[in-house]
Amino acid sequence: MEENKVMFKVTFDNIPVEVEPGTTILQAARKIGGDIVPPAMCYYAPLKGTGGKCRACLVRVAQGSAKDPRPMPKLVASCITPVQDGMVVENTVNTEVLEARKGIVEFLLINHPLDCPVCDQAGECDLQNFAFDHGSAKTRYEEERRTFDRIDIGPYVQLHMTRCILCFRCVYTADQITNRRVHGVLNRGDASEISTYIEKAIDNDFSGNIIDVCPVGALTDKTYRFRQRVWFSKPVDAHRDCDKCGGKVVLWYKGNEVIRVTGRKNVFGEVEQFICNTCRFEKKATSDWVIEGPRVIEKWSVISQNHYEKGTVKPEFSLKIADAYKKIAEPTTSSDK
Numbered sequence: 001m002e003e004n005k006v007m008f009k010v011t012f013d014n015i016p017v018e019v020e021p022g023t024t025i026l027q028a029a030r031k032i033g034g035d036i037v038p039p040a041m042c043y044y045a046p047l048k049g050t051g052g053k054c055r056a057c058l059v060r061v062a063q064g065s066a067k068d069p070r071p072m073p074k075l076v077a078s079c080i081t082p083v084q085d086g087m088v089v090e091n092t093v094n095t096e097v098l099e100a101r102k103g104i105v106e107f108l109l110i111n112h113p114l115d116c117p118v119c120d121q122a123g124e125c126d127l128q129n130f131a132f133d134h135g136s137a138k139t140r141y142e143e144e145r146r147t148f149d150r151i152d153i154g155p156y157v158q159l160h161m162t163r164c165i166l167c168f169r170c171v172y173t174a175d176q177i178t179n180r181r182v183h184g185v186l187n188r189g190d191a192s193e194i195s196t197y198i199e200k201a202i203d204n205d206f207s208g209n210i211i212d213v214c215p216v217g218a219l220t221d222k223t224y225r226f227r228q229r230v231w232f233s234k235p236v237d238a239h240r241d242c243d244k245c246g247g248k249v250v251l252w253y254k255g256n257e258v259i260r261v262t263g264r265k266n267v268f269g270e271v272e273q274f275i276c277n278t279c280r281f282e283k284k285a286t287s288d289w290v291i292e293g294p295r296v297i298e299k300w301s302v303i304s305q306n307h308y309e310k311g312t313v314k315p316e317f318s319l320k321i322a323d324a325y326k327k328i329a330e331p332t333t334s335s336d337k
């Protein structure tokens with residue numbers, strides 16, 4: 001007989017949920033799912049130790065626990081804060097959180113070039129989506145953005161350090177799923193940069209996964225760059241018998257040509273299974289694969305527009321957030337008059 005598990009009762013945006021002790025606030029929200037889930041720019045569930053770097057997931061803890069109902073004094077990063085029994089958390093229902101999130105977008109964009117029109121990640125960029133949902137329409141930033149010299153990190157991956165938001169996901173990927181670490185964050189503060197040590201090429205079988213985990217266009221696929229805007233591509237689920245990674249992928253078509261192979265991502269934009277470089281870079285013929293059918297891009301994305309019925313738009317979310325931001329904007333607008 002299964003023992004009675006202790007479960008913590010948590011309320012997230014007025015919705016009750018029961019989770020196991022040790023669950024983070026973000027994971028509790030993901031258990032509820034939908035529009036109330038906080039955005040995450042650095043946390044990545046398949047990789048251990050991620051989170052706590054970008055602050056995109058900030059929430060307000062209005063009640064710490066049933067035993068100690070005091071609110072937490074500051075907003076907390078939901079991806080690294082464990083829940084307590086009786087905790088009450090506010091995200092989209094709290095304008096202070098949305099206001100702070102707007103500031104986080106501004107911070108992340110301080111050194112990020114606004115080059116979406118020429119960036120390969122456009123259309124599937126987490127920062128672009130984050131700025132669209134939570135950012136402000138105009139910028140206050142006038143200072144010069146930091147720039148870096150181009151670094152060659154091998155034949156498959158293009159590094160654009162100027163676009164990096166230092167989320168550390170690629171560093172954890174290199175650490176956890178490749179057999180040796182040749183890549184990390186160098187220096188400190190605004191001089192920090194992702195680099196391979198002494199510009200060494202990343203030449204192991206799973207290095208291509210750093211492309212999939214990068215939330216922005218800092219790490220892109222050299223074999224796919226500038227071939228096609230992602231929203232014009234047709235994503236298709238396919239698999240092959242691969243003894244290295246299992247071979248479950250998404251093929252991205254331009255007409256009848258496979259122009260890119262990626263891992264399959266879940267609703268939170270995280271890969272379901274890391275894939276090897278052979279599948280990613282060397283198997284670009286339809287005959288290499290067993291086609292399963294069209295990929296439904298579940299995450300709200302421009303990619304799914306005009307393609308499939310499911311996962312096309314997030315109207316409730318957009319309206320809810322737009323309403324909340326309107327409330328924030330109202331006092332400012334009236335005092336400006």
Ligand code: SF4
Nearest residue numbers: 164165167168170214
């Ligand atoms: S290169 Fe991409 S994945 Fe790596 S730290 Fe920068 S933004 Fe994150």
Ligand code: FES
Nearest residue numbers: 052054055057079
């Ligand atoms: S996703 Fe939580 S701090 Fe980055």
